[in-house]
Amino acid sequence: MEQFLQQIASGLANGAIYACVALALVMIYVSTDHINFAQGEMAMFSTYISWQLMTWGLSFWAAFVLAVAISFLMGVLIERLILRPLHNAPVLSIIVVFIGLLAIFNSVAGAIWSYLIKEYPSPFPKSSFGIAGVIGPHQLGVVMVTLIVLGLLFIFFRYTPLGLAMRAAAQNPQMARLVGVRVDWMLALGWGLAASVGAVAGIMVAHIVYLDPNMMAGILLYAFASALVGGISNPAGAVAGGFIVGILENMVAYAGNQIEKATGVYIIGNGEKLTVALIIVIFVLTVKPAGLFGRVVVKRV
Amino acid sequence: MRTNRRGFVGGASALAMMSVAAPAVRAQKKYSDGASDTEIKVGHTGPYSGPASSYGQIGKTLEAYWKGVNDAGGVNGRKIKFLTLDDGYNPAKIVELTRQLVEQEKVLCLFNTLGTANNTAIHKYMNQKKVPQLYVATGASKWGKPKEFPWTMGFQPDYHTEGVIYAKHILANVKDPKIGVLMQNDDYGKDYWDGFKEGLGKDSGKVVKHVTFEVTDPTVDSQVIQLKDSGANVFFNIATPKAAAQAIRKAADIGWKPVQYLNNVSASVGSVMKPAGLDNSQGIITAQYLKDPTDKQWENTDDFKAWVAWMDKWMPGSNKADANHVFGFAVASLMHETLKKCGDELTRENVMRQAANFQKYKLPLLLPGITINTSPSDYYPIQSVQLARFKGETWDLFGDVMSAEGS
């Protein structure tokens, strides 16, 4: 029973990481209709920036705020400089550009900061909260931060004029332009926001997986799956998707363990946990093709 | 410089020594592809990109080392042309690159190509072509088979032997051991695991839980929880630095306090013990053969000081805490010595002959008491390790230097 709780808790904590990166993916998808393969590497780069600021003497939260702001600018610049000129290119071509960005961010980070893993501090008090033995304070902190980011995004898109304008620009660019929304700048803002959310994710993740240029490689795969599970256009769905993938994966390993314990036969274990989790997800998707949280859109032909 | 070569017997090495001592013996000059009066071509591939890019640092160290050698006049008057290519840790790519190095560039030998799967992919080819594949950067046990593969030689103590040593130590020192094993699910992990099982012998039932993880897994938390739940009181950690550090920390986080054994691959103070938390790392046992660059006890030894000076000159700005720089320097020193010993007979046969002819050679940066020993039937240059326990901020060596001859 203890193991069961610990596995759930650890799945929840991992899920929060996936959810955070998945949120950034969804942000870009919602505002520009692209899936950004370089999202993980951008987040990694932002995390290095915050690390650099801290080694220059800034406090954690000062470095956090500054790194998120720098990332916002970085996102806007990437959209304006690299993607703007390509706005007529096919979706698949854009994916290749993203892979190019991924390679550049990864190798430049390696060249500047080396590939050696670095410790990254946790901003959360060591043992004043968190349930000892089941979930650590940092893990709990990550879950909370993820939910806070989700809440802020919700408020931003629902209640602020800028957020509404961004949604309008994404959903119906022509109409938005007619009512005076500067659509192209909205896209750049979307990129900026996504890069910021990514920075938050990277900074939260780095304490757990350590800081190195490849730290996001594995996580991006999971985040990508999470975003799709939740219905790629839905921030809340992405967060739920992250938790689902994180917990489901641990539960698969746990179930495999119990089966092995009971029968002595190895059927599934740690090697297969992601595979089995994804198979379950895909099975569900074939039954419910619009995604777990997506709405069925009726297209006019 | 070093004089311990004096006792050698055997025509080839005597010849080599003569030519080292007296370069006047010009009549003896013999060359294979890749060597000439002015140049020796040495090939290398490593992961400068992709998931294992932290090991790319080894290649950069090698490159800097040869630059230093050339700056000082080269090897017996010949400059080393070091060709290093990025294989991205991909077996398909290394086959193509190796052929480029051997057939287009016509290198004298390949040196320190990295990765078990990668070296396996070119193993047969190199031996068919009869081109030396020297001092490969992987500890699999298959690199020391001179009968089947006379052109391939390893460098570091093999994983298999190291596994045996841990198993024996556990059986001798831990009362009623219940062992939990965390293993990276690839051939490197498997080699350790096979050696470990062999070392346990009839006691292999003492392993109560064996869990694996993939390199792409973001964390190993779930696996460590399973290990704790199994009631294990010994933890054998077969993981590369990042996952090893995560596992040590997670064990402490969930209040699991087994006796911990950590594979040498991750026995780095700077990139494992510190990130895992020094408190959490106390008492961990590992096996070592190289001096840890973050370990203060070596600061005043001659070879270490020489290495620090070399780093400052040839790799300024690089992180000295990175053990890859130590590894690269040591293995390059051995290659350097091998080529020196070849003298003017720079044929592929002679390179292998010299590589298989080291007796108690003291390589810089090896632990005191560990030397290089090879022979035509022994293709494992380093076979000794010493156990060490983590104490405070350094490794505390204990016991004798151990070797598992004949395994």
Add this chain to the structure above:
Amino acid sequence: MASASKKWVLGIVVLAFVVPLLQPVLPDVVSDYRLFLVSTMIIASIAVLGLNLLTGFNGQFSLGHGAFYAVGAYTAAVLMDQLNVPYWATIPAAAIVCFIVGYLFGLPALKLEGHYLALATFALALAVPQILKYKWLEGLTGGVQGIVLMKPEVPFGLPLTEDQWLYYFCLIVMVVLFWAAANMLNSRSGRAMMAIRDQYMAADTMGIDTALYKTVTFGISAAYTGIAGALSASAIAFVAPDSFNIFLSIKFLIGLVVGGIGSLTGSVIGGIFYVLVDNSAQALSQFVKNDLGLPFDLSAYTVFGVLLIAIIYLMPMGIAGGVAMAWRKMRSAR
């Protein structure tokens, strides 16, 4: 027009067959290594063509074609290793196995569209290395250690080197497969495939069995890529699970896009690019370091990234599309 391009293709194929025979005359230009390099390009072209049939001509998206490549490679490897099947016989076997796997995968994929199909194929790519390592299959697949194989031997006592033979073998397979693809695309079925891509609803209403076409296309596409995998197992003479990671699939995608989506010629260009891009990135980074003498270390991976972005900048429709457009511009200018 059609006959003119046919002549061109025929000319190139003849040239491809003749060039290796020049080895005695130009040993350094037509070296074994170069032929091997071209063989790997041919293999990559076939894999990219497989993906192109699915994505370019049928409009289904796949992020996981590396999985079929792996299945093909392992089918060939296991047959050669366990049953001593000759290498040439593994090609049809790999095609059949991959067709079945692809067809079966295409069935649930029918229910998934766009990004969900991407997820499913992506999951497949992630799953394959794990399945190859799976405990109960270890006896067959060699587990994490993979399988070491023999290189194909030259048959009938032909006076060829191993690499020349491998080159001819790959070339023959390639010509057959491209010819088959061209004929298929020109047929009724091919037009139906493309109709589904362009006007799904219309195709459906006109009585095209869209479900059947989509799943069969999936199967054929998988078979093509699987054949490429089987060829690669023979060429590299080694298979290991971790070489079939997600990045392999992504590189096929890069080859597809850079070569040209929905173009047979584009598939060939994509295959060439797939092999050349790494090498040229390395050469460029060496050039920057040694010849330009820049003080900073520009890694090959950075150059790779810049190259990708630059190509999409110059030719957003891929090289085949870009060249075609330039050709048209030139003609209209005249």
